[in-house]
Amino acid sequence: MDKKNRSSCGVVIVAAGRGERAGSHPDGPKQYRRIGGRPVIAHTLDVFVNWSPAERIVAVIHPDDSDLFAAALAEVEGDKERVKAVFGGSSRQRSVLAGLEALTASGVEHVLIHDAVRPFVGPALLDCIEASLLTGERAVLPAVAVTDTLKRAGANGCVGETVPRAGLFAAQTPQAFHFSTILEAHRRAAQDGRDDFTDDAAIAEWAGVPVRLVEGTPDNVKLTLQKDITMADERLSASFPDVRTGNGYDVHQLVPGDGVTLCGLFLPHDQKLSGHSDADVALHALTDALLATCGAGDIGDHFPPSDPQWKGAASRIFLEHAARIVRDRGGVIMNADVSLIAEAPKIGPHRAEMRQKLAEMLGISLDRCSVKATTNEQIGFIGRREGIAAIATATVVYRNPLA
Structure with a gap:
């Protein structure tokens, strides 16, 4: 509903x-x-x-x-x-x-x-x-x-x-x-x-x-x-637990700007991510991962980029919506894991705050949220600082219908 x-x-x-x-x-x-x-x-x-x-x-x-x-x-x-x-x-x-x-x-x-x-x-x-x-x-x-x-x-x-x-x-x-x-x-x-x-x-x-x-x-x-x-x-x-794992991937182009938003956290930078919303690749990937655990489509089905109401929207809206869908279908979010692939800005100093934001958005404990980062060793469009990518995995336990 x-x-x-x-x-x-x-x-x-x-x-x-x-x-x-x-x-x-x-x-x-x-x-x-x-x-x-x-x-x-x-x-x-x-x-x-x-x-x-x-x-x-x-x-x-x-x-x-x-x-x-x-x-x-x-x-x-x-x-x-x-x-x-x-x-x-x-x-x-x-x-x-x-x-x-x-x-x-x-x-x-x-x-x-x-x-x-x-x-x-x-x-x-x-x-x-x-x-x-x-x-x-x-x-x-x-x-x-x-x-x-x-x-x-x-x-x-x-x-x-x-x-x-x-x-x-x-x-x-x-x-x-x-x-x-x-x-x-x-x-x-x-x-x-x-x-x-x-x-x-x-x-x-x-x-x-x-x-x-x-x-x-x-x-x-x-x-x-x-x-x-x-x-x-x-x-x-x-009863055997109904454990499901979903994954998501997203990438956005970098253009001249004043900063990027990743995991709901704004990081000052000499570039920004281009997108219809705030282009938070981490939350977009994690939204898809959660939706995948209950066959609920992907982020584009729920928040089409053609819809003007989502222009510039904070991506936490998308993630919290996916979490509600999971819970309304009887799921308990057990783990959320995000890997960021970027040459810059540096993610390490901000990981703790990013994890905290994920925990708040998903309503789960901090130890169930993981944020990792790596570079692309200057290879490809990410290596040339033309974009940032994210891979996310979510684990959800659903009520066993046979229980």
């Missing part, structure tokens, strides 16, 4: 529970237990930090879990700067309200409220929910139709009756709402002393807000018991 047609979303991750039904464990409550080598909540946060409409993410945690949460957040891949932790209350309902209040200054239009212990939520479901919000729905609930035969218990442990399952659904999260609508409903419930709602859709129903059902997914399970955590760990540990 194009960014200009996307909504402004906040996210509340509910993670303040004690998880008594999962039993005690040295790793702490169930949201911090490890599946696939990482805490449950790290897997959950991965999905939202790599989903572009999520502008601000609030994790509502227990006051005793600050260190556990900080350690888990360190294992999240993506833009962790959007994640803020606040302390929850004595019930799930009060914790959600604390998360909503923390979002009041963010200016988001919509909010998704999600259980930290549902780590298998996917971007396709998030996009479906967002699409419903964009049609004007004020409350959206993902749910799956009940397929089991339902029985109501009677006296003495016997079946009292069989309950018709037609029209019955099992609710999931994230549940999504127009932000001010659900905030007002939660505040009203708190003022009225109502603390017995089992989910946020129930509060919306109580407040008279129509709740739109959308199809959930059976994979979006809630980890409640220890056996659920064990099965989730086996599922992730048995």
